[in-house]
Amino acid sequence: MTSHQTRNRICYAVFSLLIIVAGYTIENPYYIQVLTFIGINTLLALGLNMLMGYAGQISLGHAAFYGIGAYGTAILTVHYNLSPWMALPAAIASAMIVAYIVGIPTLKLSGYYLGMGTLGFGMIVNILFREWSSVTGGASGFIGIPTLELGPISFSSGRNYFYLVWGFVLTSFIVCQRIIDSRIGRALRAIHDGEKAASAVGVDTRKLKLQVFILSAAFSALAGFLYAHLIFFISPGTFSFIASIRMVTMVVIGGMASIWGSLLGASLLTLLPEWLHAFSEFEMVVYGLILMIVMIFLPRGLTRGLLDIYERAVKKNDR
Amino acid sequence: MTAEHPLLEIKTVYKAFGGVQALSDITFSLNPGSITGLIGPNGAGKTTLFNLISGVFPEDKGKIVFSRTDIKNKKPHKLVELGISRTFQNVELFDSMTVLENILVGQHTRTRCGMWGSILRFPWVAAEEKKAYHFAMELLDFVGLNGHADKTSGDLPFGWQRLLEIARALASSPKLLLLDEPAAGLNIVETMRLGDLIRKIREQGVTILLVEHDMSLTMEISDWIVVLDQGKKIAEGCPRTVQADEAVIAAYLGTAGNKAEG
Numbered sequence: 001m002t003s004h005q006t007r008n009r010i011c012y013a014v015f016s017l018l019i020i021v022a023g024y025t026i027e028n029p030y031y032i033q034v035l036t037f038i039g040i041n042t043l044l045a046l047g048l049n050m051l052m053g054y055a056g057q058i059s060l061g062h063a064a065f066y067g068i069g070a071y072g073t074a075i076l077t078v079h080y081n082l083s084p085w086m087a088l089p090a091a092i093a094s095a096m097i098v099a100y101i102v103g104i105p106t107l108k109l110s111g112y113y114l115g116m117g118t119l120g121f122g123m124i125v126n127i128l129f130r131e132w133s134s135v136t137g138g139a140s141g142f143i144g145i146p147t148l149e150l151g152p153i154s155f156s157s158g159r160n161y162f163y164l165v166w167g168f169v170l171t172s173f174i175v176c177q178r179i180i181d182s183r184i185g186r187a188l189r190a191i192h193d194g195e196k197a198a199s200a201v202g203v204d205t206r207k208l209k210l211q212v213f214i215l216s217a218a219f220s221a222l223a224g225f226l227y228a229h230l231i232f233f234i235s236p237g238t239f240s241f242i243a244s245i246r247m248v249t250m251v252v253i254g255g256m257a258s259i260w261g262s263l264l265g266a267s268l269l270t271l272l273p274e275w276l277h278a279f280s281e282f283e284m285v286v287y288g289l290i291l292m293i294v295m296i297f298l299p300r301g302l303t304r305g306l307l308d309i310y311e312r313a314v315k316k317n318d319r
Numbered sequence: 320m321t322a323e324h325p326l327l328e329i330k331t332v333y334k335a336f337g338g339v340q341a342l343s344d345i346t347f348s349l350n351p352g353s354i355t356g357l358i359g360p361n362g363a364g365k366t367t368l369f370n371l372i373s374g375v376f377p378e379d380k381g382k383i384v385f386s387r388t389d390i391k392n393k394k395p396h397k398l399v400e401l402g403i404s405r406t407f408q409n410v411e412l413f414d415s416m417t418v419l420e421n422i423l424v425g426q427h428t429r430t431r432c433g434m435w436g437s438i439l440r441f442p443w444v445a446a447e448e449k450k451a452y453h454f455a456m457e458l459l460d461f462v463g464l465n466g467h468a469d470k471t472s473g474d475l476p477f478g479w480q481r482l483l484e485i486a487r488a489l490a491s492s493p494k495l496l497l498l499d500e501p502a503a504g505l506n507i508v509e510t511m512r513l514g515d516l517i518r519k520i521r522e523q524g525v526t527i528l529l530v531e532h533d534m535s536l537t538m539e540i541s542d543w544i545v546v547l548d549q550g551k552k553i554a555e556g557c558p559r560t561v562q563a564d565e566a567v568i569a570a571y572l573g574t575a576g577n578k579a580e581g
Contacts, residue, residue, distance in 0.1 A: 175438050182437030182444070183430050183451075184425070190413045190424045197411035199372065202399030202428035202491055211434060 001187060008177060010258075012170070019166045023159055032158040034274060036230060039165035039267035040153070040223045045142075045250040046172055046259065047219025052248070053256035054180065055105065055212045056192030061122025062247050066215040067097040067129055067239030071225025074142045075232060076178075088225050091139045095221030096214045103213040107206065110195075122244050127221050129236040141235030148229045165226055169263075172219060176259055178217075182211045188212060189257070220247075255295055255301030322466060324387070326351045326526045327372070332381035334367055341367040342550045345381070349495070349543075354517065354527045356541035356558075358534070365530045365545040370497055372403045372528070374398045381459065386494065400428045404493035406484045408500045408530075414473030418464060418483055421472050422455040425490025429454075455490065462486040462516060479510045483517065495526045502533040514540050518571055536561065547572070 006315060027034055051057050072091030076082040082090070083292060106117040129136050136142060148155035148164070155161045179185050190198040191205050201207050228234050246269060254265020276283045298305025326508040327349035327503050334501040342364045349355050357365050371378050372385075374395040385389050390398060413421050425482070430451055432444045462482040472483055481501060483566040488496055498517070514536050521527055531537045537558075539545070548570040552560050558574045561567055 048548040050393045057581045176441060176498070179434065183427065183432045183448075184434055184437050186416070186420055187427055190414055191421075193413035193415055194377075194411050197407065197413065198424070199486060200399070200405055200407070200411070201425045202422070204394075250554045267576050 005181075008181075012174060012177075015173070016170055019163075019170065023162050023166075028114075029158045032162050034270065036158065036162050036165050037167045038267050038270045039162070039261075040042050040226050040230070041250060041270050042058035042169050042263050043165075043172060043219050043223040043226070045249050045254060045262035045266045046169075046176060046237045048215035048222070048247050049251045049262045050179070050256070051216040051252075051255065052175060052251050053261070054185065055188040055190060055209060057110075057209055059118040059213070059214070059216070060115050060241075060246070060248065061118035061120070061125070062216070062220050063241070063243035064097045064122045064125035064228070065099065065220035066224040066243065066247075067125060067216075067234075067236075068098060069221030070228040070234045071129060071142065072221065073225045073228050077146050078142070078144055079135070084146060084225075084229060085150070088222075091225050092218050092221045095217045095224075097219035100210065103210045107209045107213060108198045116299065117243075119241070122241060126236055128238050129239060131250055136236075139236060140257075144198050145228050145232045145234070145235050159225065163240065165230075168222060172222075173259055180259070184208070184211075184236070192257075214269075239291055246312045249291065253291060253301060255303030255305075258301065258303045261301050268302065268304055320457045322560075323350060325349055326344055326383075326386060327528070329368075329372075329480070330382040330384065332368075332383060333372065333379045334364075334371060335379055336378075340550050342371075342378075342547075343548070345552050347545050347552065347555055349526055349528060351494075351526055352521065352524060352543045353366055354521055354529065354541045355545060356537040356539055357528060357530045357547065358532075358537060358558070359405040359547035359553075362549070363545055364550045367508070368504070368547070369405065369497055369528075369530060373497060397427070397568055399491050399493070402494035403497065404488040404491050404495070405497035406481075406488050406499055406501060408458075408503065409470050409478070410480045410484050412480055416472060417468065418459065418470050418472050418475070419452075419455055419468040421483060421487050422458055422490045423451055425487035426451050428453065429492050453578060458486045461489070461519070480518070481505065481509075481513070485520075487518065493525060496501065496520065497525060497527065498529045500530055500532060502531055502536055509537055 022035065026035070043060070046061050048059065051059055069091045072094050073084060073087040074089055076087035077084050102121050106114065106121065109117050130139050132138070134280070153160060155164055162174065186197065187203045187208055190201070190203055195205050250265035250269050251262065252265070253268060255261025272287055273283065276286050279286050294302065322526040327348055329345055330428045331352060332345045333341055342354060345368065348535050357368065359365055370376060372383060374390065374397070377392055385401060388401065393401070401526060413424060425449070430447050432447055456465070456468065456535070459468060461521045462485055464482055466484065467479070469543060472480065475483065485498070485501065502513055505513060510533060517529070517540055529537065529541065542556055544556060544558050545552060546567050553566045553570055556564070
């Protein structure tokens, strides 16, 4: 148990060091921008992984919470002139409240039916973004979202924003790691392995599923907030059904029930489209093909797959 | 019977699924510290009764009273808190988790660290974890699985999985332990050890209700036997009386005349 904790500490120390070094050494603003996007996507994948990977409950509507975070801060800062730092907790809280209300009936479902339920929820919220134009700007989008500032520090430059996003990622990683290593994390995994047995050992499965649903909504809303203040412009398309599917893909490709898998999955799905521009009209074909190949050869995701390959190599060397 | 108040009372309980009357007019009670065997041919309603007692679904009519509390409409996790713990006919472990983690989850109701406790890691959380760890190790020792704490539970041989499931059920410190066919799939040696383990559990003051098809085991370890057939209680008594009971013999061997009456 203690060795596990020491290993985790080393991992997080190396991870923070990498973030600092990357921020210092990378000059190219395009790379910084891409890395910032990876950070935002990692938050999305991490939140969904807590729900899907650990508790085993699928959601095909999580882009709704991403959107609530983004539109929440946009509306509060532009229409109500609120400081973004006040809008952040408000946006996250609204996503959590919506998750609570939606979660009570929806989480009674399981499997395909839960997928359908959350899918419907995601679509309804997306239609709201698109049609409630007096508040959200409708299909043409929401413009004029302010820059983040903290005293003398402005987060307009790529480097500062990079640090801000990755600071949030690091904190979120530690928060999730602590939950996973606790009584709550064990109960979540127990629900994944067998809901009947989990309740037979005293886990209040309904309450815990709702809690983790709300938690993952909060992470998505945080990502939405960071996205809105990075781009200054949001439109409903970013938070559509496709975005929800992309989040699920990040979790599955990266590795279910793996914190670092969220990082890997988010990286791959952010970088792939950038690399594949060269294929122009065949971009989506190649993109789909790569995802298929990963799933065929590493069905348990990149993290577990790469670990398996590594462990096999070590075993071979031992012999 | 003794003047002592029974731990569990089942009073004229009925349960139907659609048109099938799974249980009708069942009444019996368990004395604290006893081992009661619940037997009967397939489809007699034993598992249905187990599911009623552990809160999987409610009874249609009648009452189940545990420690003087009516348990109607109490969810399974609430009943674990009250002190009822169970195992399943087809071992239901958390397969991806280690042996140790399975028992730690079993202590869910004895521990209280929540979402905030885990994120902020208050000092009492670490103390609680340490206590839970030691208790888990004691339990592994108790069922004879010491030394296997870090193995993945899904990889254990079947007999060990049974033992682990019992250890997990004991982790909530229950007053009443429901064992659903614990000997199914075990060989003779394993079954003998299981009998010893069940007696050892009773010595700790835990009351046991046992559904079992292995007659020699049931008759040997039980103080009291309740026999169900086609949803009805046909006999109850100490093992020797029940074994000689004509209705019981008929239910198992199927005397034509008796069937028609029943």
